[in-house]
Amino acid sequence: MKTYLDCxxxxxxxxxxxxxxxxxxxxxxxxxxxxxxxxxQNLSFEGSPPETSREVHYIIKSITHSKDPYRHxxxxxxxxARDLFPYLKKIVKNSKDPLLMAVKLAITGNVIxxxxxxxxxxxxxxxAVVKGEEIDQWSYKKFVKKIGNVENVLYIAxxxxxxxxDKLLLEELKEKKxxxxxxxxxxxxxxxxxxxxxAGIDKIAEVIPGDIGDGKSAPGMLLKHAxxxxxxxxxxxxxxxxxxxxxxxxxxDVDREVFFLLVAKCPLVAQDLETNxxxxxxxxxx
Amino acid sequence: MKTYLDCxxxxxxxxxxxxxxxxxxxxxxxxxxxxxxxxxQNLSFEGSPPETSREVHYIIKSITHSKDPYRHxxxxxxxxARDLFPYLKKIVKNSKDPLLMAVKLAITGNVIxxxxxxxxxxxxxxxAVVKGEEIDQWSYKKFVKKIGNVENVLYIAxxxxxxxxDKLLLEELKEKKxxxxxxxxxxxxxxxxxxxxxAGIDKIAEVIPGDIGDGKSAPGMLLKHAxxxxxxxxxxxxxxxxxxxxxxxxxxDVDREVFFLLVAKCPLVAQDLETNxxxxxxxxxx
Numbered sequence: 001m002k003t004y005l006d007c008x009x010x011x012x013x014x015x016x017x018x019x020x021x022x023x024x025x026x027x028x029x030x031x032x033x034x035x036x037x038x039x040x041q042n043l044s045f046e047g048s049p050p051e052t053s054r055e056v057h058y059i060i061k062s063i064t065h066s067k068d069p070y071r072h073x074x075x076x077x078x079x080x081a082r083d084l085f086p087y088l089k090k091i092v093k094n095s096k097d098p099l100l101m102a103v104k105l106a107i108t109g110n111v112i113x114x115x116x117x118x119x120x121x122x123x124x125x126x127x128a129v130v131k132g133e134e135i136d137q138w139s140y141k142k143f144v145k146k147i148g149n150v151e152n153v154l155y156i157a158x159x160x161x162x163x164x165x166d167k168l169l170l171e172e173l174k175e176k177k178x179x180x181x182x183x184x185x186x187x188x189x190x191x192x193x194x195x196x197x198x199a200g201i202d203k204i205a206e207v208i209p210g211d212i213g214d215g216k217s218a219p220g221m222l223l224k225h226a227x228x229x230x231x232x233x234x235x236x237x238x239x240x241x242x243x244x245x246x247x248x249x250x251x252x253d254v255d256r257e258v259f260f261l262l263v264a265k266c267p268l269v270a271q272d273l274e275t276n277x278x279x280x281x282x283x284x285x286x
Numbered sequence: 287m288k289t290y291l292d293c294x295x296x297x298x299x300x301x302x303x304x305x306x307x308x309x310x311x312x313x314x315x316x317x318x319x320x321x322x323x324x325x326x327q328n329l330s331f332e333g334s335p336p337e338t339s340r341e342v343h344y345i346i347k348s349i350t351h352s353k354d355p356y357r358h359x360x361x362x363x364x365x366x367a368r369d370l371f372p373y374l375k376k377i378v379k380n381s382k383d384p385l386l387m388a389v390k391l392a393i394t395g396n397v398i399x400x401x402x403x404x405x406x407x408x409x410x411x412x413x414a415v416v417k418g419e420e421i422d423q424w425s426y427k428k429f430v431k432k433i434g435n436v437e438n439v440l441y442i443a444x445x446x447x448x449x450x451x452d453k454l455l456l457e458e459l460k461e462k463k464x465x466x467x468x469x470x471x472x473x474x475x476x477x478x479x480x481x482x483x484x485a486g487i488d489k490i491a492e493v494i495p496g497d498i499g500d501g502k503s504a505p506g507m508l509l510k511h512a513x514x515x516x517x518x519x520x521x522x523x524x525x526x527x528x529x530x531x532x533x534x535x536x537x538x539d540v541d542r543e544v545f546f547l548l549v550a551k552c553p554l555v556a557q558d559l560e561t562n563x564x565x566x567x568x569x570x571x572x
Contacts, residue, residue, distance in 0.1 A: 005312065006302065008298060009296075012294060016292065016295060033326075037294075037324075
């Protein structure tokens with residue numbers, strides 16, 4: 001997905017939020033905003049939004065001298081989701097169609113996000129799923145058919161907290177050879193190897209960082225900054241699942257089949273998906 | 287009220303919105319955003335937000351070659367409010383306390399605003415007022431006591447559409463010598479002399495532009511850019527009523543008593559007023 005003019009105020013709002021998480025010094029926060037505005041003067045609209053986020057968050061981290069401004073909210077999200085996990089697991093187990101329920105809850109977990117300006121209540125959204133909120137039936141049938149016939153599944157993760165919701169789905173796919181892709185470096189509230197281990201995902205999948213780890217991770221899997229290992233898995237996997245807006249923005253135009261699981265939180269992403277903000281989305285690009 | 291770091295992304299969002307109203311050419315819209323970001327590099331946080339808006343909207347108008355980007359939405363707001371007026375007038379007439387009802391509705395009219403990012407439903411808010419939504423009793427008593435004893439009232443207007451709600455209150459004060467202050471030039475959706483005439487306010491009050499009319503009006507009455515006539519009225523008026531956020535931001539620290547009537551739409555203004563976004567506010571600064 002390309003970058004829109006609307007992304008500019010959003011990058012700036014996010015820069016202010018992130019710099020406030022990193023420091024209480026208003027002069028440093030102002031310096032961040034100034035540098036980000038300077039960088040955005042030459043913004044390319046051909047690239048996807050995560051490409052710009054990659055640079056913007058590098059500026060934030062450099063100026064605030066913080067490697068991980070979202071550390072606290074990430075821990076919080078992981079702890080909340082860890083405590084929810086047994087309840088969610090029971091919902092899946094008691095469901096008539098555990099795979100469908102696990103898919104829906106994996107999507108729902110995507111509302112735990114600090115990378116967008118729209119915030120949702122995760123518990124309300126879980127309730128809505130339990131009460132029968134649906135996802136696109138055509139895409140789900142295609143997903144079931146595909147998943148039933150494959151051995152290797154590449155699962156590209158998104159955020160902390162959300163990773164426990166992913167675990168529900170990964171456990172439903174435990175017969176497969178699973179690879180779980182996280183970020184090499186902290187970026188917004190995205191999950192890293194450490195987070196995946198915290199959720200015990202390393203026990204059911206091979207956990208790999210998707211990007212090259214040059215200190216500038218992006219909140220979406222950008223092929224041009226991907227690790228060799230990721231590219232190999234991406235090309236050879238029988239099925240690819242990608243979570244969240246960032247991965248949709250980064251991968252929606254790639255030349256292989258990808259199942260995107262997300263909640264549209266940004267109006268432009270919702271528009272690109274021909275849906276509304278807040279809807280549970282399962283979409284296949286081919 | 288001073289300017290906050292949060293005003294920066296808000297100025298940029300507003301610049302995008304205004305430039306889209308002025309032109310459909312994305313290159314020009316981008317040029318606006320670039321110039322505004324360049325201008326904001328040297329933003330002073332000592333001044334009030336309307337001071338910056340004055341410059342930002344001048345940049346927008348210059349680059350888009352549009353003297354009045356909000357012309358269409360202004361006309362729309364005026365037409366909707368004109369059609370509502372007879373209904374509102376009946377509410378005031380049938381009320382137990384017509385002055386209180388007129389004050390509340392004048393405040394409610396302030397939700398018609400394109401200068402802030404939070405949008406409200408004016409009809410829902412009118413219903414809430416009819417059903418008994420209250421304003422601060424202490425401030426209202428002070429207002430009634432003051433208004434009962436004075437001859438000259440200076441009423442500083444805010445937006446188009448809203449001016450018909452002002453008319454309800456002006457008509458309740460018709461025994462007084464009324465001066466109604468509007469903007470010399472179009473700025474966002476603020477009312478000008480032409481709008482006041484459209485609402486027939488020139489029949490019940492003397493309508494004057496408050497600012498010097500150098501082509502750079504601000505969405506709030508800034509004393510340092512005020513016309514001589516305004517300053518004379520402001521100093522000599524027995525009572526001053528100022529509508530909306532912009533006038534609150536511009537005048538909250540001045541050295542004379544002002545009754546502010548507004549709906550807090552921005553979280554920072556709400557914080558400054560120790561209230562919540564969406565509340566009806568009557569506040570006196572002294």
